[in-house]
Amino acid sequence: MWTGPSPKLSREELHALADLFAQACGFVLREDLAFVAERRLAVRLEVLGLGDFKAYTRYLKHDPKGREELDHAIELVMPHETYFFREPAQLEALEHELFEALVEKNQRQRRLKLWSAGCATGEEPYTLAMLLVGSRRFVGWELDVLGTDLSTKSLVTARHAEYGPSALRATSSAQLAKYFELAPSGRHRVRTEFREVVRFGHVNLLDRDALGTLEGQDVICCRNVLIYFDVETRRRVIDAFYDCLTPGGYLLLGHSENLLSLSTRFELVHLEGDLVYRRPGST
Numbered sequence: 001m002w003t004g005p006s007p008k009l010s011r012e013e014l015h016a017l018a019d020l021f022a023q024a025c026g027f028v029l030r031e032d033l034a035f036v037a038e039r040r041l042a043v044r045l046e047v048l049g050l051g052d053f054k055a056y057t058r059y060l061k062h063d064p065k066g067r068e069e070l071d072h073a074i075e076l077v078m079p080h081e082t083y084f085f086r087e088p089a090q091l092e093a094l095e096h097e098l099f100e101a102l103v104e105k106n107q108r109q110r111r112l113k114l115w116s117a118g119c120a121t122g123e124e125p126y127t128l129a130m131l132l133v134g135s136r137r138f139v140g141w142e143l144d145v146l147g148t149d150l151s152t153k154s155l156v157t158a159r160h161a162e163y164g165p166s167a168l169r170a171t172s173s174a175q176l177a178k179y180f181e182l183a184p185s186g187r188h189r190v191r192t193e194f195r196e197v198v199r200f201g202h203v204n205l206l207d208r209d210a211l212g213t214l215e216g217q218d219v220i221c222c223r224n225v226l227i228y229f230d231v232e233t234r235r236r237v238i239d240a241f242y243d244c245l246t247p248g249g250y251l252l253l254g255h256s257e258n259l260l261s262l263s264t265r266f267e268l269v270h271l272e273g274d275l276v277y278r279r280p281g282s283t
């Protein structure tokens with residue numbers, strides 16, 4: 001086992017790591033994340049008995065277990081920050097303006113599919129389920145809320161559906177009482193009626209084949225994910241989202257994200273409280 005001083009990540013090594021990350025999942029490991037990467041990956045170097053980051057990148061590239069280790073490294077460095085009822089203005093627009101449009105759009109099939117792409121530990125898809133079911137506009141409808149992420153560790157937490165104070169920091173006491181129950185662990189568990197419309201899956205947004213199986217979505221919510229990609233990857237992912245949406249379906253991005261210089265295929269819809277994108281046409 002390596003017992004020397006904590007290894008330093010040079011600029012050159014950071015760039016080598018960044019290339020591997022970008023190829024695997026589109027994540028741009030920027031220079032301002034160098035310290036985070038150095039600190040979090042030091043543990044992996046220790047476990048693997050490697051003395052420096054040059055040896056680590058060699059391991060990632062050439063060892064038979066390198067690909068598995070790369071997933072591990074991405075998991076450790078990628079931000080998975082999320083919480084319930086994040087970006088409330090957009091959620092209010094969804095509840096008060098888009099739900100009505102969706103009832104109209106799908107009233108014949110009485111079926112609705114929503115996809116939270118890059119859902120981390122599940123707070124976003126559960127929030128969508130809470131608003132949908134809680135609105136009582138879709139009683140008797142078939143509801144399918146899908147949460148997907150690259151991080152298998154986050155998906156384990158998502159399926160467990162129990163949360164602590166950090167995940168609930170923007171949840172009011174009325175929302176807490178309506179949507180959660182107290183679990184024996186002392187944490188808050190999402191109530192069954194909201195859990196049962198949500199399912200989770202492991203999907204890399206760069207995997208076009210996997211995305212091809214997710215067509216027919218009425219709403220895609222991809223918030224605070226594209227910011228980590230370079231422009232070319234954003235374009236690819238947005239293009240795939242277009243194909244996954246039904247005509248007339250909506251794309252919701254994070255408040256710091258937009259489609260400027262990424263796509264002209266979507267319509268911009270001005271709601272009272274927010275801006276969302278829509279695939280033109282009607283079903």
Ligand SMILES: C[S@@+](CC[C@H](N)C(=O)[O-])C[C@H]1O[C@@H](n2cnc3c(N)ncnc32)[C@H](O)[C@@H]1O
Nearest residue numbers: 025080081082118120149150151204205223224
């Ligand atoms: C900051 S979290 C955003 C969570 C949630 N959407 C929100 O806004 O609260 C970003 C998530 O995107 C996921 N992610 C990043 N690149 C991905 C990719 N190529 N495929 C799937 N998920 C990815 C990460 O694993 C992480 O959990």
